[in-house]
Amino acid sequence: MRKFIRPLACLAALLASCSKEARQFRAGPATGRAPAIAQSELFPGLTAPPASGPNPYEGNAHALAEGRRLYRWFNCNGCHFNGGGGIGPPLMDDQWIYGSEPANVFATIVQGRPNGMPSFHQRLNDQQVWQIVAYVRSLGKLPDAGKPPQRASEKSAARDVKSDPE
C-alpha cells in the first residue's frame, strides 16, 4: 500500500506548484515527478489509496486548446488519431487500460507503457503533460473534463461518409 500513498505527497506538491493559465515554461525534474497512481481496483486489506486528485488544468479552455495543439505536435494523433485509435488504443471510449484518472494519464505519457506507448519523459515538461492530459480526457468526455476546444477543428471538415453496405 505504501507505494500508492507515498507519492501522493509528491502529487500534492506538484499540483500546488501549477496554477491555471500558467504560461511559464518549466522543465520538470528528471526523476520522481510522476504523481501517485493505482492501476488496479484491488486493494489488499480493503485499504483503498486516496484519490489521486484532479488535473490543475481540467476544464480550462486555454489548457485544452494548448493540449490539443501539443497532442498534434508531439504526434499523439499519429497513433491515437482523433480519439478512435489506430496504432495505439482509442482515447474516446470507456476503456482505459492504464487508468483514466488524470494522474494515470499523466504517468502513462511520461513513463510510456510496455506495448508500444513511448515514454515522453525527455520531450515534455509537466505543464505540457497536464495540458495534454486535459485534452485526452476531453476526448473521452469524462464528466469533469470540460468542453474540448472547437476553434481549430472547423477546418477539418472532411465528411463522415456512411460506410454501410449498399
Added chain:
Amino acid sequence: MTAALLIGPAGSAAPEGEWHMAAKNHANTRYSALDQITIENAGRLQPAWTFSTGLVRGHEAAPLVVGGTMYVVTPYPNILYALDLARNGALKWKYEPKPTPSSQGVACCDVVNRGAAYFDGKIIYNTLDAHTVAVDAKSGREVWKTKVGDINRGESITMAPLVAKGKVLVGNSGGEFGVRGWVKALDAGSGSVAWTAYNTGPDRDVLIGPEFQPFYESDRGEDLGVKTWPPEAWRIGGGTVWGWISYDPELDLLYHGTGNPGPWNPEQRPGDNKWTAGVFARRPDTGAARWFYQWSPHDLYDYDGINENILVDLEWEGKPRKVILHPERNGYIYVLDRATGEVLAADPYAYITTTTKIDLSTGRPVHVEAKKPKLGEVVRDIAPAAPGAKDWQPAAYSPRTGLLYLPHQNLRMDQEVMEANYIAGTPFVGAEVRMYAGPGGHRGEFEAWDPIARREVWQIKEQFPVWSGTVVTAGDVAFYGTMDGWFKAVNARSGEILWEFKCGSGIIGQPITYLGPDQRQYVAVLSGVGGWAGAVVAGQLDPRDGTGALGFVNAMKDLPHHTARGGMLYVFRLP
C-alpha cells in the same frame, strides 16, 4: 484462352506439392500444378483439421509446407509453429523469438507478419522488432538471429523474406514513421549482412553504379536520391521494402518495390522523391541496381510501390517478352519489360480519379489537378484511397488460363494534409484521411484480368475489401477469403463460386495448397482478421472516429458487427 505461355523462371527446386516461400516461387505466381481439386469436385471440400495460434491480431502469413511439416508464423509476438502433417497438424514444436513489446508502437497497420521462407534446412523469417531469424526446420532450434533495424528510428519488419542465391533478402517497414527505406541481403548460412541498399540518398548508398541503366530519362543523373528532395529530407523520406521480392535466375535480377515517401503531406517534400514508390532491379550478389522505374514520382496519396512483381513470359505483340505483371496501388496494372524497365502497358483496373493515364513516353502518370492535396484543404473523392486499388494482398497468375487473379479494394477518400513534425520513433504523416466505398458501394473485388487482351475477364464484388491473398491451381480453381470470414473456391475460368466455408474470424491470410503425406491435395489458410483494413476489429478501435487507423476506420465501421478476433489455421481437403 490467350497465347500466354509460362516458360519463365520456376526459380525454385521445391517439389510441386510443397510450399517453400510465401509467394510459392521466385516468380511470385502463386500457381500450383496440383490438380486433384477441380471445378467439378471443389464443392465437396471439407475441413480436415484446424490449429489455434492463440493470438488475436491480424494473420496475414502464408503457411509453409516442407516434407511432412507445416510451418506457421504468427503476428507479433511472431511465434513459429511446426505442425505434423502426418498427425492432422499435431504440434511438433514452437519457437518464440520474443520481440520487444515496444515494437508494437511502431507498426503502422496492425502487428502483422507475412510469412517465412525455407532454405537449406532452415525456416527464415522476420520479427516485428526488426530482426531476421533462422530456425532449424527439424528441431526448432535458433540457428542465427540478426538485428537489422532499430525501432527507435521507427523501423519494424512485417515482410516475408525471399532467399535467392544463398542470400536472404529483407526490407524494413516504417514509411509512416520517417524511416529511410532499405533492402538487405543476409548470408543464409550465417545471418551476416552481405549488402545494404538504401532507397534514398546518394548513389553509393543506393548501390547505383556503372551498371545502372534506367529506361526513362527522369531516372538518369547523379545522386537523384538526394537532389529530388529538399535538403536532408531523404534521410527521413521512406521508400521502405515491406512488400514482395521476386527473382529471375536467367537475368540474374531481383525485383523489389519501394514504399511511399514520407511524410504523406507532399508539400513538405517537393521533387520526384527518388527512389520511393517505384521498382528496382538489382543483382543478388552485390545489390547493384540495374534499372529503376517510378510508379508514382512525388507520390501524393501514400501509393506505396511495394506490390508483387509477377514474372511471366508472354507473347507480346507477336514477340516473346520477359515481363513483370504488377497490379499497382495507383489503380493501373503494369506490364514491364523486366530486362529493361520499359513500361509496355498500364491499364486501369479500378476506379481512378487522381490520374487520367500513364504517359508511356515518359512513364509518368498524368495527374488531375483538382485532386492534388493542398495544405489546409479537404480534397474529396480521391480514388484510389491511400491503401490503393490493391494493397499488399498478393495476386496469382495461372499459365493455364493466362489470367491474373486480383484480390483488391474499391475505396476512395477525403484527405486534408497538414505539416508533419518529425520526432524519431513516432508517426510522420501529416494527413487526415477518411475512406469510404467507391462506386457501387461494395468495398472489395476479386477479379480475373487478361494481361494480353488488357481487360477484366470477370469480377466478384465483395462487401469488404478483399484483404486476403490468393492461390490458383492446375485444377483451374482459385481460392480467396473475405474479411467477414468466408473462404471461397472459384472457377478460375468463369468466376463462378464453387464452394465457401465460414471460418471463425475474417480472412486476411495467404491461402496455399499442398500434397499431404497421404498424397492428397490440401488447401490451407489462416483466419484472423486485422491488418490495416481490419484494425477496427483487431485493435478494438472506436468506430466513431473515422480518421482512426489512418482513415481506414471510416470505411470499416460496420466490420465489428460481422466478425470478431481470433487466429486459427484451417486446412481443407476432399472427402
